[in-house]
Amino acid sequence: MDPFTELTAGTAASAAVLHPAPPAAAPELLALLGRTPLARIAAPLPHPHPGFWAKLEALGAGGMKARAAVSMLLGARARGELLPGAPVVESTSGTLGLGLAFAGQALGHPVVLVGDAELEPSMRALLTAHGARLELVERPARTGGWQAARIERLHSVLAELPDAYWPDQYNNPDNSAGYAPMAAEIGDALDHLDVLVCSVGTGGHSAGLTGPLRRRWPNLRIIGVDSIGSTIFGQPARTRVMRGLGSSIHPRNVHYEAFDEVHWVGPDEAVDSCRRLARGCFVTGGWSTGAVALVSAWAARTRPGDVVATVFPDGPHRYLGTVFDDDYCHAHGIGVSGPPADRPVEIPHPRAVEATGWTRCRTVLDPAETVLDPAGPEEGSR
Template identity: 60%
Template sequence: MGDTPVLWVPELWTGGERGFWAKLEGRNPGGIKDRPALHMVGEARKRGDLRPGAPIVESTSGTLGLGLALAGVVHGHPVTLVADPGMEPLMRRLLLAYGARLEIVAEPYAEGGWQAARRARVRDLLARLPGAYCPDQYTNPDNVGAYAGLARELAARLGRVDVLVCSVGTGGHSAGIHRVLRELSPGVRLVGVDTVGSTIFGQPARTRLMRGLGSSIHPANVAYEAFSEVHWVAPAEAVWACRRLASARYASGGWSVGAVALVASWLARREPAGTRIAAVFPDGPERYFDTVYGDAYCAEHGLLDGKPEPDPDELPYPGAAEAVRWTRCTRVTRPEPAACGGAIEAAEAGR
C-alpha cells in the first residue's frame, strides 16, 4: 500500500499541452481508503480502544469497507459493514469474498438520508456486540492523520504543488493531505469537489446517484476553512470525464475520479501557465463496470448526453441557488446546523 503512481493527464476537453498530475490511489489493494482503514484500526489498537479479536463495525458506501476488510485480515478482527441498497452488486460480492459481514438498511431517514440510517444501524450493532469498535470515519481525527504519507509522496514526486484538487465525502483526505502539503508547498490552494444533491457545503439534500463523494450530513472532518473554492458536479458530467480518461489515458476510476478530473482539467485551462495542479483519484474503474461503464445503466439514468459545457455555473455563495449541473463557488463556509434540517444532530448521535 502507498507509493502509488502519479500520472500526467492533459486537460480533457482538447487534450492540449496543459493538464494536471493525477495521484492514482486505485493502485492500492482496495483504493485510497486502505490508508485510513489501516491507520484508524492500528491507532485504536495502540490506545486499547480495540481489543484483540474484537469486532469492527462501520458505515460505508464501499471503498472504506474494502480497507476495513483488509485491516480485519491483517489484525485478526471480524468486520461488519453497514451499507444501503445503492451499493454496487460487485462491491457486495467483493466485501463478502474478503470476509466481511454486510448489513443493508432498508429505508433512508427523513433527515440525514441513507447515511443517518446506516449510522443508526451501527449504533444498534455496537450495543449488541460486546467490545465492538466503530472507527467512525466521519468524525475520527485518525482519518485525517492517515493521509500524511500521501502528501509526502506527492511532494517527493512533484516538488511543488500549487493547487490540490480533492473530492469530499468524509473530509478525511482533503483535510489530511492539505494539512501536510501546505508545510511542504506554502501557498498551496485546496479545491473541493462535491456532487449535486450533497449537503456538505450548504446545498439542499437530494437523492444522489454518485457514491464515494458527497454526504447528507456535515462530517466533522471537513476542513471548511482550508478550501479556496468548491465545485458541484452532476453524474452525467462525471461519467463523461471517466470515459474520456479511460480512452485518452488508459487510467480512470469511479464517480469521484470523473468529478475530480473534470474540475482539474478546467483549472488547467484557467490557471496561469506553469501552475502545478495535483488531483487525487481515489479508486480505479473495476467496481463500476455495471454503472459508470455500463451503457444500459447510463442510458437508463440519462448519463450519456455528451460532453459537458466547458465552464461551470457560478454561485456567489453556496445557498444562492440549487446546483443541478457543474457549479462553482469561491465562498466556502461551514453550513449552519439549521441548514441541514437536523442531519448534524443525527450524525452526532452516531459518534
C-alpha cells in the first residue's frame, strides 16, 4: 500500500500509513518560494475604477500558504518542537495543505492533512500527487461545522503519531512571520501605498503584511474582507458556500486593532467578480480572490488618487467546478435572484444586523473580548 494513500472516515489504516516514512529533504525548493508578480487590475468590478495592484500568489510554488508553511516548520524546528523527519499534521480546506506539501518536501517531513468531504476532487488529487496523506471527515460537527470536525479528527491522528507536530495555523505567530518577505516585495515594487485590502481566514497574511508596510507608510489604511456567515469579526457563524476565507472560530493571529474597517462579501458578489476578472484581465481566482478584488475596486473608486493593493491568494483551476460552473452556482442559489450588489450596505456595529450580502462596517472589534450572540455551525475555512 502506498503510505500516502487517501483515507476516508472509518477506513482501517495500516501501520505503514500511520507511520509514514520521511521523504528526503529537497532544500533547493526553497529558492522557488515567493517573488510573485504584482499586476495592475483595471477590469470593471462591476463599475469602472482607476485600478489597483494585486499580488498574484497563485504563480508562486506551493501557492500563498507555502510562505506560512515554511515559516511554521522552520520555527518549530528551531525550537525543537519538530524533530528531523517527524510527521506534520494539520487541518485544512486545501490551500494551506498545498503549502505544507511544498514545505514537507523541501524540509523532509511527511505531511498528513485532515480535510473534509467538501474538499474538491481536483484538490484531493493534487495534494496526494504531491505526497500528502489525506484524512477526510464525512460529516460536519453539530457545533462548529466542518472546521470543528476536522480538528476533532486531527487530535485522533496526533494520538496515533506521538512524535508528530501540529502547526495550529490559526494561533501560530510563525504563520504571520512567513509573510514578511511578501511585505518587502510589495514595498520594493511600489513608491507609495494608501490602502491594503486583505482577505481574512487564519489572519496570517493580514497580520504579516500590516506591521512592515505600516512602518514604511504609517498612514496606510487596512481593510479586512470576510465571508458572510463567518464569525471572525463578530457576525454569527452560519453554513457557508465560500471556502478559503472566514471561520467559525476566532483565530488569535487576527490583529483586530490593525483594521480600519471590515467588509463581508457573499457568494453572489464573489462569483461575479471572479468571472469579470477572467473576462476582463485574464487574472482571476476563487472565492477569496473575487471578494478582495470587489472591495479593492470599490476602494480605488471611492478614494480617488489613493494607491490600493491587495493579494490574490489563488488561481482559478481549483474552482472550475464551483465558481465558474453555472450548474453549481444555480444549485446553490448563486446569481438566481438578480444582479449582485454593486456597493456595500453599511452597518454601525458588527452586531447591528446579520450580513447576508456585501456589507461594510467601520467598527472593528475582537469578538473574543466582546459578548456576542451564540454562533451556529459553519463550513469552509483555510
